[in-house]
Structure formats: structure tokens, C-alpha cells
Amino acid sequence: MFNGKVSDKKIQDNKLAEENKKLKKEIEELRKKIKLLEQTNGILTNQNAKMSYREYKESEK
Structure with a gap:
């Protein structure tokens, strides 16, 4: 038939x-992992800037 x-x-x-x-x-x-990595990167960048x-x-003193 078929x-x-x-x-x-x-x-x-x-x-x-x-x-x-x-x-x-x-x-x-993977999108969820990328989002977490981007957030972590932002936190680390902020800490590095501080x-x-x-x-x-301290070098000005």
C-alpha cells in the first residue's frame, strides 16, 4: 500500500x-553558560578596575 x-x-x-x-x-x-560567563567577566573587570x-x-602618596 505505502x-x-x-x-x-x-x-x-x-x-x-x-x-x-x-x-x-x-x-x-550554552546561552545560559555564556550569560553566566559574561556576568563573571563583568564582576572580575570591576574588581580589577578597583x-x-x-x-x-597608593602610588600618588
């Missing part, structure tokens, strides 16, 4: 949809 190619195509489409879903989940996890300013003030 052409074998049609069912093979459906199977392939289902596999691709499943892989797409996994990749979207991975992308979302330390540099303290060193600058």
Missing part, C-alpha cells in the same frame, strides 16, 4: 526533528 520511500522519509524526518530538538536544548544551555585604582592612589 511506498517504502515515503516511510523512510518519515523516519528520516522524525530523526532530524529529534536531533533538532536536542540541538536547540544544547544551544539554550584594584588598579587603589594601586594608582
